[in-house]
Amino acid sequence: MITDSNRVMGSPATTFGHDVMEITQRRGRATHRPREPRGTPTADAFLFGRTSYGLLGGYWPEVSEPDDLIATTLNTLPKYVVSSTPTDEEADWSPTTVLRGDPADEVRRLKELPGGELQVHGSWKLVQTLHRAGLVDVYRLLQFPVIVGTGKRLLPDGSTPATLATVEEHARVLPGGVVSLTVTPTSLGAISAGAYTVDAGRSATVLDPTGFEALGSGLAPSHRLLPRVARSC
Template identity: 50%
Template sequence: MKLTLTTFVTLDGVMQGPGGPEEDPSGGFRDGGWLVPFADERMGEIVAEQFADADAFLLGRGTYEIFAGFWPKVTDPDDAVAAALNGRPKFVVSTRLTEADWSGTTIIRDDVVARIRELKERPGGDLQVHGSHGLAQTLIRHRLVDEYRLWVYPLVLGHGKRLFGEGAVPTALERVDTRFTTTGVAVHTYRPTGLPSYGAFAVSSEGSNTPR
């Protein structure tokens, strides 16, 4: 399976609490809900398309608990997000959860990186990660992400949990798709291509900069 990481981020990379004030107030974060004013019909269409590609979900505990508190109650068969989340396998990474009542859930407590590598080796479509800040940091450090789907919102918060924080490893990416909502949100899809390459600009005798 292809491991995809879907994240809502501000221009300065903050991914904390996009959906509401109480979603993740840890660290004194008081700007939760910053995504909501940008929601539009186009957002719903793209979200539905992305969830339809999922064969399984890999989630951190916090995101799992938010999803589990809402989506099992949505029984509309035409809701693409509910159909995917309720009907497909879910793996939650947590040392604190002792049981999971949401049908189709497996808890991963130990050997997290090895277990995720094992999941990726299974046949199928997307192994989708949504949000899940702590889990995302582990995936980034160990180069386990095959595709980033970054929803970039036109605002700056200046504080909060960031997608690429301390411990992120140098990585080159190629952009494979970009779509836009009517409210100015850019949905970029990137795939890692390996280590970055580097260069320098040399000043010629005429005073212009040329790459070398």
């Protein structure tokens, strides 16, 4: 199972603890989710892109406090870095395996192995690749009440359209107004879209079978994205 979490802002410690992209691997399915504020109780292994591996690998090995669950989990569980750049000697955050092949093919191979969650932290470009390939099973998202104004986007313009279903029992508001959501992909590709129209004095929706591509690429604003029908406003 594959999951993904990312934080808006913070130090390496808070970035990992509050908002991290994860890909969890359970045999045959993948999930994308934002991580819980503390700890990684369900992780069996971690998957990183080159940059996130370097950033986290330069921080967490220095944290040796035995009661720090995040450090203990990251420093002891298997790690995979998807990159052709680092040598085995440079990928010295043990235990680490460098995956130098096609990212989607490498992750498909990992998902066929027995085990629990394969979590992706940071690694926004890698997550986009996995999203396009339909390899993410669950997205756990943390939405912070902050307007950054610029920076990286998890799914930028041009991303493959997808519909998602909210796991309601996992939706909650955390301290500080942070909203925690768990969503599962229900379809990947064209999404039914349309526009409002007036029919006999009543507001109605006219669907466009060509999907979001007729309205614009990428994920649309939330007011146009509905469980099954996307509306333009």
